[in-house]
Amino acid sequence: MSAIDPDSEFADFVAHRSTALLRTAYLLCAGDRAAAEDLLQDVLERVYARRGRVRGDLEPYVRSALANASANRWRTRSRRVTETPMDAVAEPGVGGHEGGVVDRDEVTRALGTLPARMRAVLVLRFFDDLSEADTAAALGISTGTVKSQTARGVERLRGLLAAPDLTRG
Numbered sequence: 001m002s003a004i005d006p007d008s009e010f011a012d013f014v015a016h017r018s019t020a021l022l023r024t025a026y027l028l029c030a031g032d033r034a035a036a037e038d039l040l041q042d043v044l045e046r047v048y049a050r051r052g053r054v055r056g057d058l059e060p061y062v063r064s065a066l067a068n069a070s071a072n073r074w075r076t077r078s079r080r081v082t083e084t085p086m087d088a089v090a091e092p093g094v095g096g097h098e099g100g101v102v103d104r105d106e107v108t109r110a111l112g113t114l115p116a117r118m119r120a121v122l123v124l125r126f127f128d129d130l131s132e133a134d135t136a137a138a139l140g141i142s143t144g145t146v147k148s149q150t151a152r153g154v155e156r157l158r159g160l161l162a163a164p165d166l167t168r169g
Helices: 006-028 033-053 058-076 104-112 116-127 132-139 143-162
Strands: 094-097 100-102
Touching (some): 006 033, 006 058, 006 104, 033 058, 058 116, 104 143, 116 132, 116 143, 132 143
Antiparallel strands (some): 094 100
16 A cells, blocks of 8 residues: 655645635635735645645635635735726626626625625635535634624625615726
8 A cells, every 4th residue: 555645635636626716715805816816825835834734624724724814914914905907708697686687796896895704704605605613613713703794794795786886896
């Protein structure tokens, strides 16, 4: 029996899961692709250095690290914030809006207005489909906090998405 090479195991993980992890980072960074790529790269570098100490599956650990690093960047960011024009055509909308369909860019912009921790809770709960308990564990908060942040976040998103002047950006 040969031992599993930790480097090749990590490389396989990155090769197979990086696209999904980048989508999570994109939402955590409120639609800023460059920031999402930087966030994911930073987190993967840190996880690579600690991979020997990670128990169990790497993906929950990486998702937790993404959410925490995103919240830390938001809190400690001192650089100038500028809007970046989207050079891609808007993706088809998603259902669930009162008047019909909500554009994904609208949802991303609305997510960007939420506090970083609330945004992380919503992304992990609804985009990554984590349970309340898994979200709480990933963020190092209580299940009750996940429930309250989810309820408040969904309410705020509904209000933002219902206000046409705020979402047409």
